[in-house]
Amino acid sequence: MTVEIDLLILGLGNVLCGDDGLGVMAVHQLEERYDTPHGVRIVDGGTLGLALLPLLHEARVVLMIDAIRCEDAPGAVVRLEGADVSPAVRERLSPHDIGVADLLDAAELLGCSPTKIMLLGLVPDRMDLGIGLSPGVEAGMPALIDSILGEAAALGHVLRLKPQRGVSDGARLWA
Amino acid sequence: MTHIVVDPITRIEGHLRIEAEVDGGVLRDAWSSSTMFRGIEIILQGRDPRDAWVFTQRICGVCTTVHALASVLAVENAIGAEPPPNARLLRNLITAAQFVQDHVVHFYQLHALDWVDVVSALSGDPAKTSKLAQSISDWPLSSEKYFSAVRDRLKGFVSGGRLGxxxxxxxxxxAYRLPPEANxxxxxxxxxxxxxxxxxxxIHALLGGKNPHLQSYLVGGMATPIDPNSENAINIGTIAALHEIIADARTFVNQVYIPDLLAIASFYKEWASIGAGVGNYMSYGEFPDAGGPNPLPYLPSGIILQRDLAHVHPVDPGQISEFVTHSWYEYKEGNERGLHPFAGETHPTYTGPKPPYDRLHTDGKYSWLKAPRYSDKPMEVGPLARMLVAYAKGHPQVKKAVNGALAALGVGPAALFSTLGRTAARGIETQIIVDKMSDWVDALANNMAQGDLRINDNTKWDPSTWPAECMGAGFHEAPRGALGHWVHIKNGAIGNYQCVVPSTWNAGPRDARGNRGPYEAALVGTPVAIADQPLEILRTVHSFDPCLACGVHVVDANKNEIVLVRAV
Structure with missing residues (x-):
């Protein structure tokens, strides 16, 4: 394994489908407001599947940000780790059904799995066609950003606030 | 009569559902349905047309570049922007890379498992496998030791319960026919x-800058600068890197993909007479020459009707219309008439059963896809359509490659109209395109050497240069087939936007006259040995490389279920 990225923060989901895009929106917000320290990469992975394999190959730890459905109320922060991640992402029917679970399988088949994989996200509310988050999920976004910062800090990566908020095309368009 | 429901068809994007009637081991009728509403058109209304490609890029996780390009082409067509030669070359290269990658991934990761039995591979003898490999190709990874290691790796994976x-x-x-060593x-x-x-x-990072979503498209050209002397542009180093990556791809395609394709096909020749479908084929043409205002495409456009290779008809986009007779939409003027995309309407009205359900109302509306027709006829689009049009038009490279494949399998041109023909055409097309790519890199290097660094026509960037109202269409061949975007711009903003995508052409439902769509037609007559294991249905559907986009992608923390094939 070639480790060039110590921590990959990977936003996933479809921004055209409401709360499904919360992971992508979170990484755009993160990029707008925080400097990316050395060793960290922040990537908008959208609904890409195998195209993400090169990134996974280079990463030691992967923190995936996504919509996670469970019994908690919409907007609640959910965190999964290790063996719990793969079954949870199984249902994602992404590119050709080679979704995130299959991306992880492919990495394993090739012997290039990251040493640690975490999944962090919010419980979605509405996922029908449309751009923008539902109110409950919108309200949960600051807690999600804080959780991402906390996970990064626990791995020794401190993301510092930019003196001035940057402008991300993604954040402009998906807002 | 057994009624089979396959929902979703696995290993594809989005939500595709096939319902089929099987009697006496043969599929008698089929209905293809998308159970997921997609309506990018609604999202785009009122937005800046120069931003449209960024949104359309998100329609589909595998087809990002193709929807971006079709959108840019449509807007350029509407406002009269003319991309310079370098922009066309860069677009050709990005598109070609998408074709090559998609086709290889389709063959091995999505389609091969319909023909290759992985469990049987576990009992493959490494020595025999090595002999087989060396008999079909010069590819160096072919020793007994190598295949023994692969078998051990597979065993480890399977015995660990991680079937993935x-x-x-x-x-x-x-229906699996390959000997263990071929598997x-x-x-x-x-x-x-x-x-x-x-x-x-x-290669996409080299051409498009920021990975993984390409950022380099621009209405009027491309956003990635070219400059032989700049670190932050496509430069001499990029040219060398492109040549290297393309040479590797050529070797892989010629020494692995094509020999595998022919070897596997030789065990499944009966599939050269199964799965023909509607017999009408359409290609918009792709890979424009760099020069001139009306560039000729390297892969030609055309229409073939009723498998008649002696006549190729020109494509007239005015003949395209979409029907919603069997789709969950309502047209204002009634649902019996098709509408041209410029007059297209997207008013969803779901009248299907309340989920979960066992059967769709296939006599009435049963799909979220509209039914596109050309001159009221269903058209198959994709690699087979492109290769047939090029073959019939006498494209020298395509003719040579197609005749070579037919000779290797000992079959005639009629074998092309089939499930196997579709799968073979995809491989042949990969070979044709990967062989052409370095010409475009050379042309780019040439332009750079002569000081032509233009990548963008910005004379039409400012909306004040646009007419108050204008319309345009963007025609592009995506790996999966003919893709069209139609845009109507009013006072600088998008008034109407319609996409007619390859999977809509291929997977769409019946039209007002009850004519089946290409999937539906291709499935009729397919043998089905075991009703609750409809492997044969998957073979034909996967041969089209289905991609129903904009799936809602939600992780479920409590559930773990994929298999939804049910015999009802």
Whole structure:
């Protein structure tokens, strides 16, 4: 394994489908407001599947940000780790059904799995066609950003606030 | 009569559902349905047309570049912007890279498991596999030791219970015909293709800057500068890197993909007379020459009707219309008439059963896809359509490659109209395109050497240069087939936007006259040995490389279920 990225923060989901895009929106917000320290990469992975394999190959730890459905109320922060991640992402029917679970399988088949994989996200509310988050999920976004910062800090990566908020095309368009 | 429901068709994007009637081991009728509403058109209304491609890029996780390009082309067509030669070359290269990567991934990661039995590969003899490999190709990874290691790796994976991509299949099904060593060879190349594509994808980073979503499109041209002397542009170093990556791809396609395709096909020749479908084929043409205002495409446009290769008809976009007779939409003027995309309407009205349900109302509306027709006829689009049009028009490279493949399999041109023909055409097309790519790199290098660094026509960037109202269409051949975007711009903003995508042409439902769509027609007559293991249905559907986009992608923390094939 070639480790060039110590921590990959990977936003996933479809921004055209409401709360499904919360992971992508979170990484755009993160990029707008925080400097990316050395060793960290922040990537908008959208609904890409195998195209993400090169990134996974280079990463030691992967923190995936996504919509996670469970019994908690919409907007609640959910965190999964290790063996719990793969079954949870199984249902994602992404590119050709080679979704995130299959991306992880492919990495394993090739012997290039990251040493640690975490999944962090919010419980979605509405996922029908449309751009923008539902109110409950919108309200949960600051807690999600804080959780991402906390996970990064626990791995020794401190993301510092930019003196001035940057402008991300993604954040402009998906807002 | 057995009623089979396959929902969703596995290993594809989005939500595709096939319902089929099987009697006496043969499929008698089929209905293809998308159970997911997609309506990018609604999202785009009122937005800046120069931003449209960024949104359309998100329609589909595998087809990002194709929807971006079709959108840019449509807006350029509407406002009269003319991309300079370098922009066309860069677009050709990005598109070609998408074709090559998609087709290889389709063959190995999505389609091969319909023909290759992974469990049988476990009993493949490495010595015999090595002999087989060396008899079909010069590819160096072919020793007994190598295949022994691959078998051990596969055993480790399977015995660890981590079946992963191999979990959801019909291993041991009688329709699998390959001997164990051929299965082992194919599994080895399944793994190699994964590794190869991981490296090949870097080509998009070279051409498009920021990975993984391309950022380099621009209405009027491209946003990636070219400059031989700049670190932050496509420069001499990029040219060398492109040549290297393309040479590797050529070797992989010629020494792995094509020999595997022919070897596997030789065990399944009966599939050269199964799965023909509607027999009408359409290609918009792709890979424009760099020069001139009306560039000729390297792969020609045209229409073939009723499998008649002696006549290729020109494509008249005015003949395209979409029907909603069997789709969950309502047209204002009634649902019996088709509408041209410029007059297109997207008013969803779901009248299907309340989920979960066993059967769709296939007599009435049963799909979220509209039914596109050309001159009221269903058209198959994709690699087979492109190769047939090029073949019939006498394209020298395509003719040579197609005749070579037919001779290797000992079959005639009629074999092309089939499930196997569709799968073979995809491989042939990969070969044609990967062979052409370095010409475009050379042309780019040439332009750079002569000081032509133009990548963008910005004379039409400012909306004040646009007419108050204008319309345009963007025609593009995506790996999966003919893709059109139609845009109507009013006072600088998008008034109407319609996409007619390849999977809508191929997977769409019946029209007002009850004519089946290409999937539906291709499935009729397919043998189905075991009703609750409809492997044969998957073969034909997967041969089209289905991609129903904009799936809602939600992780479920409590559930773990994929297999939804049910015999009802």
């Amino acid at each position: 991509p191999f979990a959801n299949a019909y291993w041991g099904h009688p 082992l060879l194919a599994v080895a190349h399944y793994l190699e293709a994964l590794e190869w594509q991981r490296k090949f994808i870097r």
